[in-house]
Structures are given as structure tokens and as C-alpha cells.
Amino acid sequence: MKRSAQQITVGLGVTLVLILANAVVSYRNILKVFENERWVSHTYQVLNELEATLSTLKDAETGQRGYLITGEEQYLQPYQSGIAEINTHIKSLKQLTADNPQQQQRILPLEGAIALKLSDLEQKIKLRREQGFEASQQVVRTNRGKQIMDGIRQQIADMKNIENQLLVSRIKESKANLQRTILTFTVATFVSLVLLGLVYYLMRRDRALRQQEAQKLRQKSERLALALDAAKMGSWDWNITTNEIFWTIYHEIIFGYEPGKPNRSYKEWADRVHPEDLPRVEAGIQTSRKDQQDFQTEYRVLLPDGSIRWVNSFGRFQYDAENHPNRMVGMLNDITDRKQAEAEIRQLNETLEERVIQRTLQLQEANDELQAFAYSVSHDLRAPLRAMQGFAEALLEDYGDVLDNLGEEYAQRIVSSAQRLENLIQDLLTYSRLSRADLQLKVINLTDVMKEASAQLEGDLKQQQAQVTITSPLPEVIAHRPTLVQAIANLLTNAIKFVDVGVQPEVQVWAEMRGEWVRLWVVDNGIGIAPEHQQRIFRVFERLHGIETYPGTGIGLAIVRKGIDRMGGQVGVESKLGQGSRFWIELKRGTGD
Template sequence: MLEHMINNTTGTQESLHRSPEPSQRNDVHKISILKKANILIVDDRADKMLALEAVLEHLGENLVKARSGKEALKCLLQQEFAVILMDVSMPDMDGFETAALIRKRQQTEDTPIIFVTSISDTENQIARGYSLGAVDYILTPIVPSVLQAKVSVFVQLFKKTEQIKIQAEQLRKIEEAEHQRKLAETADRLERETKRNRFFTLAVDMLAIADFNGYILQLNPSWEKILGYSESELKAKSGIELIHPEDHLQMIAQMESLRAGKTCSFEGRYRRKDNSYCWLAWTAAPFASEKLIYIFARDITARKEAEEKIQKLNEELQGRVSALTEINKELEAFNYSISHDMRAPLRSMQGFARALLEDSENKLTPASQDFAQRIVNSGRYMDNLLQDLLEYSRLSLMELKLCNVDMESILNEVLVHVENEIQSKKAEIIIKRPLLPVLSHSTTLKQILSNLVSNALKFVEPGKTPRIEIWSEQIPSGVRIHIQDNGIGISPDYHEKVFGLFQRLHSSHTYPGTGIGLAIVRKGMERMGGRVGVESSPGNGSRFWLDHQDPA
């Protein structure tokens, strides 16, 4: 802070209207160009790394992979990252230890960390994660759209922060270059012109000459216009009297540099006559032989207020991310609870309706019997729906331990389970052996195969004999299982939508079901680190494929 206020400067009207130099225009153009944000994925398992890459590649950002905590720390020494997705369970150095080391380094202490793990979400684990500064703690596999949304928030936050830094630096360089140019012109003219020349009178920016003690000797009218003080009041005050208390030390350091013969640039808050504060950006050049300081200043209050608004918006955005995380957890718990608790009264309602039909059949009118039967049918549908919701919720919450699974035995159990339906529809089941073993969770895999086979038996045109082919093949990422049918098919527009909750393409009267079966299929495959997809067109059947890891 100047010990004595540096107020008015002089400059020619010609310099004020001159266009920026070409190099300055290029710098301004560069402000709008931001490189891709870096996202660090830390996981020692290639399959989980591949799954996260597949989810996040749609964001179009730069994905950096590290297979250990040490490798992640090396990456953080070389690059800045918008967000870190880190597994908890890793050899040598786990995710918590890595996060602790990241937080100890000043450059990375504020980098957002999302723990993505399959470890049970006990309160101790979660508490430890958040105590290390984690912004989220989620179990894999996660819902891709949710992960994309969460990561996008931190990517956008990082980009906005980087953009502010770039803009501030570019503006500072442009203003400094402009200040230096105008100061040079001012110094040349001040030697020949009077104290009240046209430059001082007409300059829009704040120009001044001060002594080495910080008292203003000469200033232009812009100082009075911006700060509200008269010329005599400004010449009677020192800079230390007008500078904001929080900027005192910086001002003193700038004055020491000026006395040492160094040109300085500084941004500080100055008190107006009405006791409000404004931001001034100034550049000062000392002339040691004359013991004078030539000053060029500009009011940047509007720019600073805009930066403050952006900062507040970013803080609000972070708060919304935290709130969204809590809401997601509450919704999962609510879904499981409501699905579980509603089944008991629903079964009672079904039981009483059946008893009414069995015990009072002869006493009821045909209309009453129809009403009671509708209650039974509706209760059965509702019970199936709640049971599917429970299965979906369990897949999200339960811990899945993967092991080598014999596909032959698993498929035989599934076919025995649906044997009555196969026989009633005289379905043709073709299994192309051998079926390759996979790394999977046997119970979850049975449920997935059962849902797909049941759909293949269900979604066929009336009077058409179902035909189902099942085979497996080796692919670069592991083993792919195919289930192909000759059913009604699915339009390409719905290939992704059919895997969502409650997504039905037909009415329940035409093809019964709850609209949750394929959502369970996708959730189960994601929880096992695999993928599911479909190839189909209307009238040409469907081929569903399941990608599994190779058995160890």
C-alpha cells in the first residue's frame, strides 16, 4: 500500500482511443480457449478401470489412469485434476492412505476425491472417507448417469475456476502492458507540458504523480470522480489512510519496491468519501533521479464484483452436490423400506379376497365374484412389482463376492425353474456347447438369465412357438454370453430405454410384467463389473449379450 495516496495521472487522448496491439488481441482470444479437464481414475483392477472409462468417456475430458496409490501421487505431481475417482481397496497403499497424502500437499489439498468402491458402506468406512476430505463415497457399480452428473459438476467447477485464473492473468497482463505504454508516453510529455495539460484533464483513467513518501503532487479529475474527494483532500492524504486494512501490508511492500527502483502493479481496495470501498488496479514506475512515482490506475470494482458472484455460485453448486448425494441415499433407503413393508398388508388383502371367493362363492353375485377376482389379480401384480423392486434394491445394497462359475450348471438350474412355461408353450431351447466359465456371482447370474429366458418365452407373437438360442464366446475383455429369441423385437430407439426402471413398450394386458426385469439385469451386470446390451429390430427377435470377466 502506498504510504501516501497516489492519485491522478496524465496521458494523451490519443492513447486512450488506440486499439489494442495484435498480441493483446490474441491474448484476449486465448481466454475463451480451455483445455480438457483431467480426471484421475485410481484402481488396481483393469475391469473396474475399464468400466469407469466407459461411463466417463462421454464427458469428452482427459481420463488419466493410475493402478496404485503411488502411481496416482506421481500423476498429481505432474498435472492438475478436476476430480479424483479412487478405489479404497488397493495393494501396498489403499485409497484412504493415498487420500491422506494427497491432502498433505498444498497444491492438491482441495482436489475433490470421490471414493468408488465395492467395500461395504459401513459408517466407519464412510466416516473415514469424509474425514479425509472426500466429496462422495459410493459403491460400485454405480448408475452411469449419476456418476457422469457428479463428475460433470466438478469438471465444470474446475473449468470455471481455471477460466477465472486465465481471465485474471490475461487481463492483468493486458492492463499492465497498457499501463506501461501509457506511463512511457506520460513520462515523455510531462517533461515538456504544464502541470495541467490536456492529458491530465481529458484522461478517463486515473493518472497521478507522487513523491517517494506516497503523497500526491499532481492528479487528473478522474480521481475525484471515482473516489469523491476533492483535489486538495487527496493531496492531503496518504495512501495508507485510504487503503483497506486488509491490504495494508501489500501496499507497504509495493512502496518498498518502488523506492528500490522497481516498477510495480497492484490491486487493492480504497475508501471513497462516502466510506464505501472500490477496487483499483494500478501500475507505478519510479524515477529515482527525481524521486517521483508515475501512476496509472483504473477502477476494476465491476470486475471484482463479477468474480465474487462467480465464487458464490460455485459455492452454491458445491452445496447442491452435497444435498443431492444425501437425497440419493435417502431415496435408496426409502425404496427398500416401502417395498418391503407394503408386501405384508398386500398379502393379507389377497388372502381375504381368495377366502371370500372360496368360502362364499355361492352367496356372491357374478359381479361380486368378478370384483373379488380383480382384487386377487391386482394384488398379485402389485406383489410381483414390489418383489421386483426389492430385488432391484438388494442388488444396490448387497455385497457381491465374485467367483468362477460353471455356466452349464447355472443354465440348467434356470431352465428347470422355467420348465413348466417351456413345456406349456412347447418352446425350443438350443444350447450351443461348450459354455465358457465366467467370473460372476452365481445367485445374481441365475436371476439375470432367468429374467432374459422368461422374457424370450413371454414376448412372442400369439400362436408362434418360442425359439431360444444360448451360446458363449471369448472376447478381448472376457466372455460374452448370448441369448437370442424369435420374439416381437425392439425398435433401436428403445435399446437403451428398455433397461430403465418401469420401462414398458407394451400394455400389461398384452404382455404381462412389471417393467423392472431388464433394469435388474443391467444393475446385476454392473454390480459384477460387466455389461449388458441388445441387438434387435421389430419383428426380427432380439439378441441380448452379457459381458463377463474371465475367471481367474
């Protein structure tokens, strides 16, 4: 009996040490989990505040653009509200990143850039009010506002990248701590149950010893419950045979029961699980039982007063000698605070998306009105323009013998000017359509595109006696065929037009692979472009020469850039004065290459 008592004592002692150690480790891990969850939520707040800062600034810029276009004060409402909100966002960012010196260092230049952007917006609004639409548009064309906004976007993107890295690290650490806690608790519980089984076996051999040790076991169980309560975790032991469940005190508190009842039933548990979640949870238990796998899920607990708590539950089955499940042990913890935080973040994201949609619709309406205005003006201009051109041509044909040389020159100038204006209107319409057209991209062959573009320019090529050399075969690219044909035709037109007097135009065309991209070169022997002007030439109405020297509308290369941009590509030029130009366009490589 003495030996049996010693064995029981050792078994209980080891069990208690294991339980207490597990409780301490679990408690520390849970604290880490809660701390990590808090930091995860904190990181989401920083990310949302960064996004809200950029969104507010975009709203302000959108309102300002609407006012510059229309001159109506109602479009300034987003701008005015944005100014009021932006300082609040910056202050909030400073408070949220007080723990992060790296982010704190980035906020000061960001704040300065935003102040510079707001100043730029205010300057354009003032010009629009005082000097009118054209004055404000001259400032807009400097592209200074876009450069400032691009810098702000990059600064915010850099800060978001840092926060996202922190978020990944914190989520990973939180999961690791939670898994470590669950594994440690489960293993310790399993070992404790094995030891308790051995004690029970010894107690059956000696009734007196069993009674004595039973008292010790109850004491140890109370200590286990206290340890779990201290860790703010609930634990249960479900006897599947008798359908009785032992709950720890904190488990009872979570489920809204008065603590202290020795045994509880499966029904008491099921009565408190939310009716919408109960079928799913019970199905998960049966699946785990059938597949002999651990059970883990999240579900809601519906209390008598109507309030709801969220719990994260983990359980493991035990089996008898015939491999039939006869017991399930597990643990759960209250995750209501975390769920509420997640819901708030989701609601904030939904609200943000709705605001973006509303602002986008407002901007689309303004763009539609502007497009309709441009279309109407261009068509209204064409009617009197054609009349002028027609009357001038009729004057030359019908009264050419009456007019002197000066009169014929005047009439011919009217015809030429009308034709130039017609070309300008047509190019403006083409550029406008590229901004709003829905381009269906597909795989096309560059060789076929070059043939079509050359065919369109056949008359000009013969008139200029231009030599165009194409290195075939050219690869396939992903593009919109009509848009690409027009872009290449414009590049070829420039190549044969901007040459010195008496020089025969020579153009070379070839392509090269650059990873997933294809770069098409159009190289000429023309007059060249100074480095300081090589970006200007792709803007609308940017001309480097007088129309008397080199005719054109000043929109051709702008159409090229707009078209290539809409197809997801890039365009550029390499040139020196007097040494010709090397224009290039890059598009995604076709799948067949």
C-alpha cells in the first residue's frame, strides 16, 4: 500500500507540475497572442489612415479639377472638406506611428508634400477665379501638380509597404503563439489524463488508498481550474459515453452559466451555441470524430440577455482499446474583441469603397460632359469651315481669270488654312476618343501592322521619295490593331517629314525582345531633337518648329503616347540635333512568340 501511495503521489505530482507549467506557458503565450492581435489591429489602423489620407487628397484634387473645368463653385465642396480633413489624418498618423521612428521620419516630408499640393490646388483655383479657364490650364499643363501628387503617392506607398511588412510579421507571430499554446495545452492535458488513469488503476486495488487519493485529485483539479481561469481560457472534458461534460469556471462564465456545477450536459452547451452556427459546429465535430483529426473552429455564443460572444475552440478525441471515441477534451478562449475590431475594419473599408465609387461617378459625369462639349464644338466648327474652304475653292475655279496674283494667293491661303484647321479638329477628336475608347487587346502580328501603316502612307512615301527598310519577320504583340496602326503611321510620318531640305528620308524599322516585352524601333536620318525637348514632343500642341517650316497639328506624337499608354505600353525617343532620331514603342509580347 505504501508503494502504491508513493506511485500515486508521484503521478499526481508530475501531473500537477505539468499542468501548472502548461498553464504558465499558455498564459504567457496568450498574453503574447493578445498583444500581437492588438498590434495587428494597430497596423490595420495605420494602413486605413494612410489610405484615407490619400483618398481625401484625391477628393480635394477631383473637386478642384471639376471647378477648373466648369467654373462652378459646387465642385469645390470635396476640395474644401478635404482641406478640413487632411490635417486630422496627418495628426492621427503621427499618433499611430509614435512607436515607429522610421515611420515618424517619413511623416514630416509627407506633411510638407501635402501642404505643397494644397498650395498648388489653391493657386489654380485662384487663377481660375481671377483670370479664367485658359490661365488656370496653362498652370495645369506645367505638370507640376501631377509630379507633387506622384511623390505623395510614392511616400504613402513606402509607408504602407513598411506597415504591410510589420503586419505579415505580427500575424505570423500571433499564429505561431496560438498554435504553440494549443499544442502545449493539448499535450499536457493528454499526459495528465494518462497519469490520472494510472492513479485510478492503483486506487481500485485499495479502496482506502483510492478515497484518500481521490481527495488529492479533487484538490489538483481545483488548482488546474484556477490555472486555466488565470490564463483566461476555458477547458472542457466531454465523456461521450455518459454525455456529461466537465467545464472549468471560465468556460462557464463565457457561456453565461453560474459557475460551480460539477457536471454539465451536451445540451447545456448546444443551448448556448448560436442557432445559425450550431449545425456547422456539430458537423465539424462529427467530421473530426470520423477522420480522427483535431477539431478547431470559431463560433458564436448566444447569451440569455441577447448578447453575443465569439469563441475560438479546439478539441481532440480520445479512443478506447477498440479505437472507439469515448472522450473529447479541449479548450476555448473568448475572441469577441478581435471579431468586433475586424467588423469595424470591414465597415470602414466598405465605406471607403463607397466614397471612391461616388467620387468616380462624379468625375465620370464631368468627363462625359467635357467630351460632349468637345465633340459638339468640333462638329459646329466643321460646318462653317467646310463652307469657307468650299467657297474659296469655288472662287479659284470660277473666278481665277478675274483675280490677280495677290487675290489668288489670298484665296489659296484660305483653302490651306481651312485644311490645317480641319486636320487639327480631326486630330483632336482622335486624341479625345483614345481617352475614352474601350480597347479590346489581342495578339497581333507587327509585320501585318507595318504593311497596313505603310499602305496608308503610300502617297506621302512616294512624294518624299522615302526609303523605308523593315527587318522582317517582326514578332507578335498584345495590342489594339487600329490604335497601333495609327501610332506607327504617325511615327513614320514624323520620320519622313522632319528632314533637312534636299535630304532623302531614310527610315529603318526593327524589333527586339526584352523579356516579356517587345521594343519596336523607328529610326530616321532627320534633323534630330535636343535633349531638353525630348519629353515635350509627346504633349498636345507641342511644336519645336514653325508651321511654315514643317507642317502639322502638333498632336501626332501625343496620339502615339496616348494610344500606347492605353495598350499598357511605353514610348520614348533617343536623339541628337543633326543626327536623326530613334523612336521606340514597347508592348507586351504575344503568347505565340
